[in-house]
Amino acid sequence: MRRVLVSIGAKLRDRSFRGRIMMYAASVGILLLAWEIASLSIEAIKGRAFLPNPVRAIAEMVRLGPLLFKNFWISAWRLVMAILIAFFTGYPLGLLIGHERRLDQLISPMIYILYPIPQVAFILLLFLIFGIGSPVKVTIVAIALFFQLLVSARGAAKQIEEEYVTSVLSAGASRWQVYWHVILPATLPSILTSLRVSVGLGMAFLYIAETTGSFDPRRGGLGPFIKNNMYSGTQAFAGILAMAILGLALYIVIELIERFACRWKYVPRRPS
């Protein structure tokens, strides 16, 4: 614990780290400014503030606090579950078919038939069969993300330089050790990139899953919260803002995982 605190302290004194925080803040500032300008322009042209300005949206977030917070956690939990399920199934399977040519020949045609279908289109069917509970929503988002991660893991596994595989084989590696020591670490950076894409996609799929079919408000989530309040602009935007915060939080988590798991990518190259 002390070591963690010490390293955080060192980070805060580190100028490049402070610089990055400043850039983050500036980036958020620019975004809010652009929002404000858009809001003012729409009001000027249309004579009505269809797009609430950021200050009002944030004030609304605070006012709706507990209710918004409850729905935030429901959606966050669903999204995180869906991403985890997709990651722990799509990633290994993608590596397997990317590396084992026979398996690839068998499975890839199936993948390319199923992958382009918008899987969320089946949501009503699933609701009819299994009801509209959270597990069904999580499942449909997980299925859609599963294909994303599967396809990109397969591609990443195919790109691995033969040299690395030969290297561990010549050190006496078994088949599974090849996966553990080469295929997995070599594909991790690009899989984490796909995971970032999955956050955005997953958010959109979750919105669809949460708002399709029934509007049972007791089921909760940010989707219904936004959709039910579409005509009172400000409330809807408080919900959209909460979604943005959820997305940002997940990006930061992935960034931290990458920094830790792919340390070798961040070392300075060849000091002289």
Added chain:
Amino acid sequence: MIELHDIVVEYGNGARAVRAVDGVSLKVPPGGSLALIGPSGCGKTSLLYAIAGLLKPAVGEVTLEGKPLSGVGSRVALILQNAGLLPWKTVWQNANLSLLLAKEYPKKTATAALEEMGLLEVKDRYPTELSEGMKRRVGIARALATSPTVMLMDEPLASLDTLTKERIQDLFLTLWRKHRFSLILVTHDIEEAAFLGERIAVLSDRPARIKAVVDNPGMGELDYRGQEGFIATVSRLRSALEVGR
């Protein structure tokens, strides 16, 4: 004694098979050294992988001490072109890889091997942080860590600058004399073959066959490059390579 009996290596099968090695037989006594030299794409790597057990020869057999050799292990080490380091592992983890994966009990530690290569202070660095010469030395440390009886090298020094290359050649010679492993070195560098090969087998264009074997009894000293025997071997290798081209 490591022996190759009439090795044939083919890629693919049936009518479209490509023959890369065509009936190579060789012997290397314990503690001996053999250099294999031949034109680009003639099948050198294929031959070495067959010896290492990474490829199964279509015909023929490799034996060590009279018994069939089944793949790499703590008795056979292979050093690849570009050292074959894994970028996601530190220097120490790379050097330790063979020990980690070996089924037999380790005879030496990665730390000791890195120390012998003078790499202890960079043991926690990643390969991208190292110079080319250092990377090759990490590859050597990985191979040495298992105390192999047979050391196989596939163009271990290709694309290094001349001085770095000669310094590592000196290192190979010293290690070979100290540890008494049998050395099989694949190269397309005539001077490297003459400096490190007690005997040098000259290979034909693909599919690789042995065109000539040149004895090089004077090798074994660090100052061999300046001696007449070296220059004589170099010119014999050059003419042997040119035959039939």
